[in-house]
Amino acid sequence: MAVKYNTKLILEYDGTNYSGWQRLNHTGNKDSIQSVLEKNITDYLKEEIKVIGSGRTDAGVHALGQTANFYSKNQVEPITFMKDLNSRLPQDIRIHSAGAVSLDFHSRYLAKSKMYEYRIDTGEVPCVFTRKYTCHIPDELNIKAMEQAAAYLIGTHDFKSFTSDKNLKKSTVRTIESINIYRHISESKSNRITFGSNELRIDVTGDGFLYNMVRIIIGTLLEVGNGLREPKEIIKILEGKNRQLAGKTVSSHALLLHHVDY
């Protein structure tokens, strides 16, 4: 029997306890998000299922709106499927939406852009409640300089300096649509201290990202914010096409795949 149905999923996951999205990427005893999904959907539908993600997320990276799809021979009733799967899946992976789509839909090939978000706890003492999802930087950052540096990254460039991938066979040209650096406001009626009130967030939107690209971009911007680099150095980093020229790869635990647009 040929594949007859295609189901699109929007997924939220806490990446802390996973080896990342990709099936074969087991690190130590950790499962991958993809293999947990495939195992559960295969058991539920009683047919072998492969889940296609919009892209891989690194080990430890979280997602608020990862998009995926899977083809099946058996019909999937989205509302029932979402409820039943959420009751089978571990609590740190949730399906937030499930929908029947045409067989043409492919979550990786058709993704137009993705937004990643990096969360920085700027409080003097790190918040215990957001510690697993934020990076603690209590030093004052020069936001204006970071924005100037970010401006050089916008547009279509060869981002070879911004990837850790050493086996580059395909094009390293990508387009970054926008980079926003802003204070996150968490409002509470009480007007008192509240969770995550001292957060700086950086979001990066682009048509696609190379391996570690977002984490190296953030690391480079932070070095500009700390006064270790000048904003205009970005031009030379891009031109140099050499990983050694760019900044450090920041920790994955503060990075989140925010959403994917089609």
Next chain:
Amino acid sequence: MAVKYNTKLILEYDGTNYSGWQRLNHTGNKDSIQSVLEKNITDYLKEEIKVIGSGRTDAGVHALGQTANFYSKNQVEPITFMKDLNSRLPQDIRIHSAGAVSLDFHSRYLAKSKMYEYRIDTGEVPCVFTRKYTCHIPDELNIKAMEQAAAYLIGTHDFKSFTSDKNLKKSTVRTIESINIYRHISESKSNRITFGSNELRIDVTGDGFLYNMVRIIIGTLLEVGNGLREPKEIIKILEGKNRQLAGKTVSSHALLLHHVDY
């Protein structure tokens, strides 16, 4: 050498992995917050230290602004002390402020009021990132009825029906200053889905609380919100002075000691 110094602390903790505030309250293998603090401060100051909290928090309850103090023979330099202790303490307990106070200050006796906050995730699918700090109730709650019920609790009453303590020797009269039920707004520049955007919060402020009192008040208000009880039943529950009359004790993991006023 007599005690010469008194240090006031404002503490934030994630209660998930603790048996609660109180020293002797070990449940299973879990430590109490108080004993972890005492062990670390005793080691650091090289003198036996007892930490006094504004009150006990139950196992699993969190704190954003628990207040405590300790007396010492050795002088404590607050800024250095806070930095050094935070580097010794586990990451889920943080000192957010430390200050030298007069020997008259006592965090329990002088506490004027406390605010507790209860967090409800009202999204259809629970948020993976706030799951350890919120209770998931996707059903529509009748907020107006809950506010009517809450109004009967405001003021000075005998709260004997609202405690699980069976060995009551002291007065069970307490004063509740306010109960607020509100949507928590988490604003993000992107205007997209964000953490905890579907939260209902209930804060309860009073001069002091009996054992499990906040959790039983919340449980009773939720039963009103679900239509299981009428708001005016609160009058009979208070008059009855019997734990059986009130609602269920809600889970501790969604409760937070927000701050203590002096």
